[in-house]
Amino acid sequence: MRQVPLLAIVYSYLHSSNSASSTHLLFLVKRLASKSLPHLNWKFSIKSENNFPTAAGLASSAAGYACLVSALAKLYEIEDNVSFIARMGSGSACRSMYGGWVLWCKGSSPDGRDSIAKQIAPASHWPEMRVLILVVNDERKKYSSTDAMKRSVETSELLKYRANQIVPKMTKACIEAIQKKDFEIFAEITMKESNSIHAICQDTYPPCVYLNDTSHTVANAVHAYNEFKSSNKVAYTYDAGPNAVLYLLDSSVDEFMSVINYLFPPQDTAEYYKGLPLSSNQLSQDLKMALNIPVQEPGCLKYIIHTKIGEGPKILTDPQQHLL
Template sequence: MPEDRTEQPHIVTCTAPVNIAVIKYWGKRNEDIILPINSSLSVTLHQDQLKTTTTVATSRSFQEDRIWLNGKEEDITHPRLQSCLREIRRLARKRRNDGDSGVDSASLSHKVHICSVNNFPTAAGLASSAAGFACLVYSLARVFGVEGELSGIARQGSGSACRSMYGGFVQWIMGNKEDGKDSLAQQVEPETHWPELRILVLVASAERKPVGSTSGMQTSVKTSCLLKHRAESVVPGRMVEMTEAIRKKDFAAFAELTMKDSNQFHATCLDTYPPIFYLNHVSQQIISLVHRYNKHYGETRVSSFYSDIMGEISGHWTLFIYTYFFIKGLPVNCASLSEELKQGIGLEPMPKGINYIISTKAGPGPRVVEDPTQHLLLSDGFPKKTM
């Protein structure tokens, strides 16, 4: 039976940010509701450079729930998608039953149309995107009139999505309860706390990772002795140290902790059987360059670490960039390099290395887009043809 497009649906559009973990999350103790084996901490990147945009529409004329991602219709029955939809609808029904007049009783039975686009590489689809699930949950909550703590729901879509529910510097507390009610994200400091901090995202490849995060974590939990040691004996102390470094805006401590944790993450991947390799040759060159640069100046000016979306370098001072014409985002002051510096760090060109660079900073959490012209769905609740 064809869908009736005559009724005007209720439409909401929101955006949500990417986050980059500086204390890594790797490994689950519960796969179904995504409970981690250790806490983690991240920086939320600014949405002016990196974000997901999601439009959600509800209407009694819709025959079924549907979702479009980056212009292509996807399977709405994906278990993690269904978990987020189910939880938001459950909370909306609870609010209605509690007598909340802000919840439209009729809309609770309506199907939804969801359209989402990312302005960053997403070779593995929505399931790989923390920003995607954070935006989905935030948008659904606005449509169904759900308020309050949402990071626990976002977590059930993608673990690190819970951290994208807040801006600035965010920790994901692993929690101890089996139902996951205490496994939530909390803001450590807002995005305004450290305005000097800059993040340079060096995009070496936008291709799908050779081993997905979900399967990689499962294998590591089963086979890596180092992972168990890391979760129980290393991360708890690092979470305290990293929080202190952020609050004091101590870049040297922040950078060293970030790099050490990244190193241990990759060591855990190598300790997995069979081993997992996430660093490519370009990533290794960048890491080596960062350490040579810091050694040349006798202090930690730049940090390097790996992200499961892409590789990046984070610097308190502007990192010298000799490929400045590839930079997108915030302006970067490009300085000429002295021969002494070139020789001191052994600077060499990296052909076919970095595709482009995104310059950004810490930014806010999810927000509503008030301009109706920015909706990804037309007034009938279906995607724009230009997508």
């Protein structure tokens, strides 16, 4: 059940992908390739790894399949939009084929060829945007995204209403907010979308519960902070797991990190902060009182990743970087 919510900020990492699915994707790419290519019948050894949690609700499969299909398309000199092939491995992998802000088009063709991804704004469009990923649990999730979505389609009446009534309007509004760089509206849509997805998880029978107490405490902290600031400064979204992905502008990172460090004291600071450099201000007494949330037990968060909008998969040219 891929979230992040209607549009995706793309993280270009490698993923340990399923070998059977990888073989199928290779077959689809070969079908699009020119018959004159001398290496059309090459045999392959595919090795991949990632540097963030796998199957923990952080779209690792989307990143992995996007990288795999991008590499194969480059090898076979395919210039067409092949995001529909990445989608065969993992639905939201089609969005991860591009950097910046990406829309997954529904499509109408029975063969699914027009259910593709399109970039609506490059990574440079909103340079102030930052992302904080609060890793609550990096273990494999209880319900796979595929199984959960299948169960939701079969049992959730709320899913049918959402698909027909909510998603089209939210998609249009979210695109407009991104194009105008209207963080207030973007944040509201992002959080409502996340809540809607997890309402469907609860409406599914039997329910697929991904969020835990720490997830809810993070969401409460975001709302309390926004109320203190009298506007939306931070937005949360949750994929199929308990880990929070927070969107905020660069100007808000230091102060909100003071909130996170106060409410969720780290058990061990070694390798606790990853990605872009992080610092935090001293939490003011007024803000501390406004939060009205008890300090959590040390270690509720395993680590924090600070990043920004990425450029999508890239072909590496340094032989020291390949994995074989």
